Amino acid sequence: MSIFEYNGSAVVAMVGKNCFAIASDRRLGVQLQTVATDFQRVFKIHDKLYIGLSGLATDAQTLYQRLVFRHKLYQLREERDMKPQTFASLVSALLYERRFGPYFCQPVIAGLGEDNEPFICTMDCIGAKELAKDFVVSGTASESLYGACESMYKPNMEPEELFETISQALLSSVDRDCLSGWGGYVMVVTPTEVQERVLKARMD
C-alpha cells in the first residue's frame, strides 16, 4: 500500500464569487485502524491564506511548521503577508528541495490575493503546481471528490451556497472512502470574514 494512504485523508478547495472554501476530513488512521477523529489537515498561514495537506500526517505537520517558519521570516523582512501565488511557489520550492526523498503530502493551497481575487492550487509531492479556476481535490478520497465536485460545482457561488456545496461534496465523497471521513472541517473565507465550521458525519 502507498505511503500516501497510510493515514487516510480528503482535502478539497472551491472558488466562489470573491470568496473561497477549503475543507478536509477529520480522521487520522493507521491503515484501517482509526486513531483520532479530530485531526486537523487545514492550516492557516494568514487571514486570507490557507493550506490543506493530505497524505502522510507526520509530513503534513512538519511541512506546516516549515511553511509557518518561512512565512514569518517573509513577514519580518517585507512587513506584509505573502500573496497566495508567492506562497504556492514557496511550497513548490520547498517540496522540490526534497526531489529524491519527498514529503509524502499533496498540498492544496487556497487564498485571496490582490483585489480579493480567489486563488486555488494543488501540487504533487515534489511541487508540480496545478492551478485551477473551479476546484481542486487531494487525498485518498480524491476520485470520489472529483466525481462529486464535477457534478455539484457551479461558478460564482455566494459564500452560503459555496459552504453548502463543498460540504455536500465532502460528505458524499468520504462516505465512499474507507480511509477518510469521521467528521468534516470547512472554512469559508470572504474578504471581510472567515467562517469556520465543523461538520458532523457518519462515524463508520
Place this chain on the structure above:
Amino acid sequence: MARFDPYENNGGTCVAIAGADYCVVAADTRLSAGYNILSRDSSKIAHLADKCVLASSGFQGDVKALQRNLAAKELVYEHNHNKKMSCPAMAQLLSNTLYYKRFFPYYAFNVLGGLDSHGKGCVFTYDAVGSYERTGYSAQGTGAALMMPVLDNQLKSPSPLLLPARDAVTPLSESDAVDLVKDVFASATERDIYTGDKLEIVVINSSGSHRECIELRKD
C-alpha cells in the same frame, strides 16, 4: 519470458436505478485498451428477457462470453417453462454462472436491472465471482468511484441492515431518474478517460422497454 495474460480491462461504466414501477439501466459505449480507443460505439448492454437487462464492463471478451451464455440459458429456460425468466431468477443465475468460474473468473463487473414479479424496479449489483446484492441503485466499472457519491447524495438508499427492512427503490420519477443518469455520466466523462463517446440508456416499465442514445464527450 513471454507469459500468457488472459485479462485486460477495456473500461467503461454501467449504472442502474430502480424506481417504484420502472428501472433505468445505462452504460457508455466506449471500448478502450490502455490509452487507445478501440471503438466509440460498442454496446455493453444485453437485453436478456422482457423485464431484465444486463450491463457489464471489464474484459470485453469475458463480457461477450458471459452475456451469450446467459442469453442461451434464458432461451432454454423459456422452452422448459414456457415463460420468460424473471429478473430475480436471472440475478441468481448470473451469480451461479460467475461463481462456477470461481478460480478462473469472468473479468466482468455487472449491473442487472429490471422489474420483479410485482412490477417493481430492481437492481442487482455483482463482483467478478458472483457475490451479489439487491439495491436501489448501483454503478460499476471505471467511472463507478466518480458516480457513486453523487448517486448516494441524490438517492440515499437505506441501510440493508435496518430492521424491519426498508424499501430500496428510489423516490424519483422515471424522467428525473433518466436525467440524473445523464448528469452523472456527463460528469464522469469529464474526468474518466475510459468513459465517453455515447451513453446508451434502457428504460424498462410496465409498458415494455425503450432505448435511447445521447452523445458524450469524445476526448
